[in-house]
Amino acid sequence: MMELLSGASVGTFKNLVWIIAVVIGLLFLVGSRVSAPLKIAARVVTALMAGTAAFAAANLAVVFYILAHLMDPRWSVGRDARVESPEVSAGPFFQPITDTLNDILDGLTGSVNNVIALKNAFLTMPDFIVAAGWASFVLVGLAIANRILSSIIEKDQIKQIDRNTRDLADIRAQFGLAPFQDTRVEAR
Template sequence: MEMLSGVSVDTFKNLVWLAAFIVGGLFVIGSPVSSPLKITARAVSALLAATVSFAAANLAVVFYILAHLTDQRWSVGKDPKLDSPQLSAGPFFQPITDTLNDILGSLTGSLNNAIALKNAFLTMPDFIIAAGWAFLLLLPLVIVVRIIAWFIEKEQVRQIDRNTRDLADIRAQFGLAAFKDTAKSRS
């Protein structure tokens, strides 16, 4: 028995949003950050992760629908299910009416499958469009993450330079020899 067999289209939409919130929330948790730049970086990274998971979850639903095209869930509220009429006759014509009932049942079953297939293809664009919007949002988010990372790297380099100068001052106060800069000697 399949776990998602009873899930409706609206529930799939809610699950997609829930997955995005959970993944984004997981990116927010972590070691405490103190600088506003790092707080911003974490928030934008969480938004980026949530957007990626939103797009992936929407595409997963599309693939699920493709794997279950003739499922009646895609027809709910759209097209009524066709029922074949049951023919009956006296005992002499019973074999003929049974054969006709089988043919009509097979025909209406095929028509119901075609209707479900049409409705599945009408349901998928909701998820495809949502994934498309998420992918459209990814490029600006990646650019913002990279810009923030560049500012953080610059701040870290400045901090390393300050720490190196402070350490050199402390060494000079104790009368110790200055550092040999191995990076400059390699050049």
């Protein structure tokens, strides 16, 4: 998996995050058939919650991946050019001095390029952090909607159980059987 990610660009990571979110959300739609409108709405909200949570988690995973590979040149694509050190040369008499000077310049430009890569990595991460933050914000709203739908469905189920219990008590009374000794479930 890491070999696959090592060649992925920032755009590929953004697309991968969306693909993961959609697949997870669709997996939550699969299940037994639901025909009641409230239950259909609850399943859709649950699928949206799952997809949104997966979206936030995948964005944070990309942030951690970038943190683990800070010096990767992928983060600087289209941003800052790499600094190249000039080659200093002189005659054969000054060759040892120019070689030392070239080594110092190479080390210096390598350090500058590392700082540029680090800066670009930190400029890439906010895209994913902000997306994860917005997803978390949306997730709170979806959780509230899901809880409201669940409460309505639960009340409807309690009412249906109460109706069924009354109907069964009526049938038992018509046949002359003793009434139930169980406690009744009351609708709220």
